[in-house]
Amino acid sequence: MINVDALTYTYPGNTEPTLKGLQFSIPRGSIFGFLGPSGAGKSTAQRILYKILPGFSGEVNVNGKPLADWGREYFAGIGVGFELPNHYLKLSGRENLDLFASMYEGVTIRDRDELFAMVDLQDAADKPVETYSKGMKMRLNFIRAIQHDPDILFFDEPTSGLDPINAGKINQHILDLRARGKTIFITTHNMNTADKLCDTVSFLADGEIKATDSPENLRKNYGKEAVRVTLESGESREFALPQLGFNEQFSDFLKQGTVRNIATLDASLDEVFIAVTGKSLQP
Numbered sequence: 001m002i003n004v005d006a007l008t009y010t011y012p013g014n015t016e017p018t019l020k021g022l023q024f025s026i027p028r029g030s031i032f033g034f035l036g037p038s039g040a041g042k043s044t045a046q047r048i049l050y051k052i053l054p055g056f057s058g059e060v061n062v063n064g065k066p067l068a069d070w071g072r073e074y075f076a077g078i079g080v081g082f083e084l085p086n087h088y089l090k091l092s093g094r095e096n097l098d099l100f101a102s103m104y105e106g107v108t109i110r111d112r113d114e115l116f117a118m119v120d121l122q123d124a125a126d127k128p129v130e131t132y133s134k135g136m137k138m139r140l141n142f143i144r145a146i147q148h149d150p151d152i153l154f155f156d157e158p159t160s161g162l163d164p165i166n167a168g169k170i171n172q173h174i175l176d177l178r179a180r181g182k183t184i185f186i187t188t189h190n191m192n193t194a195d196k197l198c199d200t201v202s203f204l205a206d207g208e209i210k211a212t213d214s215p216e217n218l219r220k221n222y223g224k225e226a227v228r229v230t231l232e233s234g235e236s237r238e239f240a241l242p243q244l245g246f247n248e249q250f251s252d253f254l255k256q257g258t259v260r261n262i263a264t265l266d267a268s269l270d271e272v273f274i275a276v277t278g279k280s281l282q283p
């Protein structure tokens with residue numbers, strides 16, 4: 001569980017704070033997403049939570065304890081999947097995992113072969129990482145983050161550079177980690193990732209949280225409470241959702257021809273982000 005309150009941070013030498021009074025909470029067994037354009041402060045907030053960026057003000061509690069009160073054991077309890085994997089290229093995938101595992105004290109490491117098989121890297125496990133594609137490095141990065149079975153996981157753009165099939169697999173593994181009670185923090189520009197995975201998202205812009213809610217509520221609250229019916233003829237009409245079953249014009253329209261599609265008019269998360277922050281997530 002992670003609790004953050006009034007988190008403010010100014011880089012040395014800067015006059016303006018990069019993070020301004022952030023407040024959010026991530027319960028055990030849930031996935032929280034930080035969404036924001038480049039430069040919003042996502043990595044800065046994550047670096048504070050990795051405990052590698054001191055000097056912040058406000059409160060950061062992890063599993064009931066202020067960050068400052070955690071010692072070296074903190075690092076065995078967290079797993080970090082960086083966006084740009086920093087592997088040792090001359091070493092094999094297996095040697096990379098061994099090297100990182102050796103930094104944890106008194107921690108049981110998950111079965112290596114199972115981990116490689118989980119991300120379809122079993123045939124590449126003993127080859128040098130310099131022969132891996134970008135997607136293979138990302139998959140190695142993922143199992144490196146979870147190999148010591150930490151309680152808290154941070155993923156930065158977890159599916160960046162992956163093809164849709166491997167992206168879908170990584171998303172499913174993240175959902176499985178949630179089902180096992182892990183506390184998961186994702187940062188992304190990708191609204192699809194957020195929509196599919198996150199229980200709660202916060203929109204971050206200019207170092208401030210502008211909105212926090214479930215992706216579903218955000219889409220509903222900023223969309224239209226209506227459906228659009230499209231007939232095979234191409235003709236389409238919108239009808240309000242409340243009392244739709246009693247709307248005679250709706251039932252008459254359905255009888256006018258073959259229905260090709262009925263769609264709700266929720267906003268996309270991209271549209272909600274623009275409506276809330278006045279900024280686009282895409283560069």
Ligand SMILES: Nc1ncnc2c1ncn2[C@@H]1O[C@H](COP(=O)(O)OP(=O)(O)OP(=O)(O)O)[C@@H](O)[C@H]1O
Nearest residue numbers: 011012014018036037038039040041042043044045
């Ligand atoms: N070491 C640093 N010293 C001074 N300013 C910094 C430093 N690192 C980041 N910043 C500034 O802090 C702001 C937030 O950067 P940060 O990397 O947290 O953004 P981000 O949301 O993670 O962006 P991206 O999606 O591009 O990774 C930016 O204006 C950046 O220039």
